[in-house]
Amino acid sequence: KQEVTQIPAALSVPEGENLVLNCSFTDSAIYNLQWFRQDPGKGLTSLLLIQSSQREQTSGRLNASLDKSSGRSTLYIAASQPGDSATYLCAATNQAGTALIFGKGTTLSVSS
Amino acid sequence: GAGVSQSPRYKVAKRGQDVALRCDPISGHVSLFWYQQALGQGPEFLTYFQNEAQLDKSGLPSDRFFAERPEGSVSTLKIQRTQQEDSAVYLCASSLGTDRNTIYFGEGSWLTVV
Numbered sequence: 001k002q003e004v005t006q007i008p009a010a011l012s013v014p015e016g017e018n019l020v021l022n023c024s025f026t027d028s029a030i031y032n033l034q035w036f037r038q039d040p041g042k043g044l045t046s047l048l049l050i051q052s053s054q055r056e057q058t059s060g061r062l063n064a065s066l067d068k069s070s071g072r073s074t075l076y077i078a079a080s081q082p083g084d085s086a087t088y089l090c091a092a093t094n095q096a097g098t099a100l101i102f103g104k105g106t107t108l109s110v111s112s
Numbered sequence: 113g114a115g116v117s118q119s120p121r122y123k124v125a126k127r128g129q130d131v132a133l134r135c136d137p138i139s140g141h142v143s144l145f146w147y148q149q150a151l152g153q154g155p156e157f158l159t160y161f162q163n164e165a166q167l168d169k170s171g172l173p174s175d176r177f178f179a180e181r182p183e184g185s186v187s188t189l190k191i192q193r194t195q196q197e198d199s200a201v202y203l204c205a206s207s208l209g210t211d212r213n214t215i216y217f218g219e220g221s222w223l224t225v226v
Binding site: 004032041043044045046049089098099100103105 | 116145147152153154155156157160167168170171203205213214215216217218219220
């Protein structure tokens with residue numbers, strides 16, 4: 001059974017700092033891996049999607065990498081801003097493509 | 113509509129009551145998913161539809177949970193004889209095709225069972 005783990009559970013940084021969020025998964029037979037952002041009381045917003053054949057994806061200040069062989073993905077946020085404060089969730093899509101398996105998330109707080 | 117719409121946004125049910133949660137996916141989206149998110153946890157998969165066909169219901173926690181999408185658009189998640197452990201946010205998501213790409217989530221239906 002696929003299990004997704006995110007470390008750390010919470011992170012506080014001052015504005016302007018670069019940071020890395022970690023995600024690991026137990027079953028490398030995934031279709032893709034996605035990173036989402038969730039603001040309090042809101043749904044999830046897709047940030048980046050990495051296909052299983054890809055190694056990384058970039059969008060603005062965000063860069064996500066995928067290493068299937070080691071079962072790891074990282075989300076790199078450059079020059080963090082207070083508006084980046086949210087919970088970041090990593091999810092692996094099963095090979096059938098019918099389900100996302102989520103980690104518990106990393107709650108990020110960026111202080112000005 | 114512009115996004116995935118869910119109703120009601122908030123529901124308080126007495127234990128033993130039946131509830132129905134509605135999801136309006138983005139128009140034209142083939143795939144529809146339901147997830148359950150407990151406080152402080154990541155979402156957990158419940159069920160998946162491709163058009164009107166329920167292709168995966170492996171995440172439904174018990175036979176008290178039932179989902180349908182009869183015309184391939186709007187979906188309803190029904191919970192019978194609610195129990196306190198059913199208290200959670202129920203998230204609906206849709207995607208355009210069946211190619212396992214970008215998924216759009218609604219804001220969720222917050223269910224509290226008292």
